[in-house]
Amino acid sequence: MTAQAPRGLLVAAPRSGSGKTTVTLGLQRALARRGLAVRGIKNGPDYIDPAFHAAATGAPSVNLDSFAMTDATMAAVAARALAGAEIVIAEGSMGLFDGVRGETGRTGASADLAALLGWPVLLVLDVSGHAQSAAATALGCARLDPRIAIAGVVLNQVASARHRRLVEDGLSRIGMPVLGALARDTGLALPERHLGLVQAHETADLAARLDALADAIEAAVDLDAVLAAATPTRGLAVAADAAAIPPPGQRIALARDAAFSFVYPHHLAAWRTAGAEIVPFSPLADEPPPTDCDVCWLPGGYPELHAGRLATAERFRAGVRAFAETKPVHGECGGYMTLGRALTGADGIAHAMLGLLPVETSFARRRFNLGYRIATLIHDAPLGAAGSRLVGHEFHYASVVAREEAREAAFADMVDAEGTDLGAAGHRVGTVSGTFFHAIARR
Known part of the structure; x- marks a missing residue:
């Protein structure tokens, strides 16, 4: 199945609240509008984001979790979910390396998922409040875990053209590609409640909101560069999963x-x-x-x-x-x-x-x-x-x-x-x- 595996990448960030979901949904919707068979994957135990992925792509999304699931389980779940896909835009959880204390690959962190499936990371950097110093954050993400590769960054919360130039000046010093930049725009945010986003089926005018996100991403991000950065998904395996919870009834x-x-x-x-x-x-x-x-x-x-x-x-x-x-x-x-x-x-x-x-x-x-x-x-x-x-x-x-x-x-x-x-x-x-x-x- 490896030869036919879809290309993919993981949208992640140094911390929560950086704009991962905005970028993920915008990319998914924009690429789906190009006619590509897009799939979403969510790292970690999140019920709400996969429903938004499904709405953005028109295809089901699933959760993968390196703490709760074995590698074999993740491979089996991913293989089922990605059948027929051309491109996977996965979404991380919290910060890229945030998880539980445990052995490498079993922490639940987004980095584990990128490493297991061979996906490069598209790093979303919220640059509000700093400029060249954003490069230090990106450099740390690039060097902390040798299992993963940062394909490039998308800047978020850019205040002005001058602000962007200053941030890019720092990133150029470490050779980090900038694949896009989003200006400050609270109108792109999806409604939230105490467990996270309001559920997809409850979000008013969801299709219009997703199209607005896609419009913003198309205007601000180099989609061709994103597609070029994606790499073939590895390790997929259609096999019986011993760790699956059996049906509780017929x-x-x-x-x-x-x-x-x-x-x-x-x-x-x-x-x-x-x-x-x-x-x-x-x-x-x-x-x-x-x-x-x-x-x-x-x-x-x-x-x-x-x-x-x-x-x-x-x-x-x-x-x-x-x-x-x-x-x-x-x-x-x-x-x-x-x-x-x-x-x-x-x-x-x-x-x-x-x-x-x-x-x-x-x-x-x-x-x-x-x-x-x-x-x-x-x-x-x-x-x-x-x-x-x-x-x-x-x-x-x-x-x-x-x-x-x-x-x-x-x-x-x-x-x-x-x-x-x-x-x-x-x-x-x-x-x-x-x-x-x-x-x-x-x-």
Whole structure:
């Protein structure tokens, strides 16, 4: 497959907030408008950006993660996602080298992904507040990790023609190509909320916004130079993936709407490849899970923004409770909160949830929770048999205001990326289970 592998590069930056997503989406859309078969890839455990990639390119995007996934898993997921692609514009996460402490290649950093798949890095430099000194940042990125190559930079937040000349003066001293420069323009920013960007399907006039980004990139970036800098993707392998999470049932009732949308594309693809059928239903439309399904899955999302509607969605509520009498129901993060007894919004108003798990959560008492997690299942559950080890992450602002602490009702024992014991987490009661933990792969 190597001879037919698409060319690719990774858009990264020295730090978060530099403009990676703006440049990534603009490039993806601009190249797709040229008639190229473009694909997106997102480094790390981010649900939101891949949906924007899909909107920009017209093709699905997936997450790859060097901490949560083995090299074989990443190769298999990438091979499936990139079939038929001509060019891959991947997007990094945080800073280029930011990840967990660990062995080289297993940190979750964007640099790991570039090294594994052989992609050069297109470095986005936010040059607000400095000029020639930007070259020192670029030089550090170029030299810190010998596994990767910086193909060039795109300058962002350029204040004036003079400012650009000064920045380019510094970069010329280190022989760093400048492939484009974006002026200060807050109008290019996409709307955000507390977990990052507002979701793609909720963003007003998304097509027009993406076209505006593409227009800006076409005017400011040398697209031919970007295409020339891309190199063939290496290491792709279509093979069985032992680390994939198997489908939790033959027919999976999947909650899917504005309140429940955080499902990793690689899970759905792997489940379908294994022969499972995904049957979506909408809790916000007061739809119950179809009774002819084997398992009900409530993924993460933003139930806190819709708690009032969920509390009065009687067909949904009765349907899940009836389903749980004989079949498994699992909730991740937002789904876990919905399976609990009550959910309090940021306004301090508590709403009754399904009451199937002994937990109450609140956004009125915000608490930031972020990090990789390794879970060992205490009981059999839709994610695997008791004793199974899964790697994933947490990312939420909810606080637990009441919960049953009995170990026999817990879902899994958790440790963080460095092995620190976090104790038992989540709940499993009868056929119902849930946790804040988003599973990525088996370990």
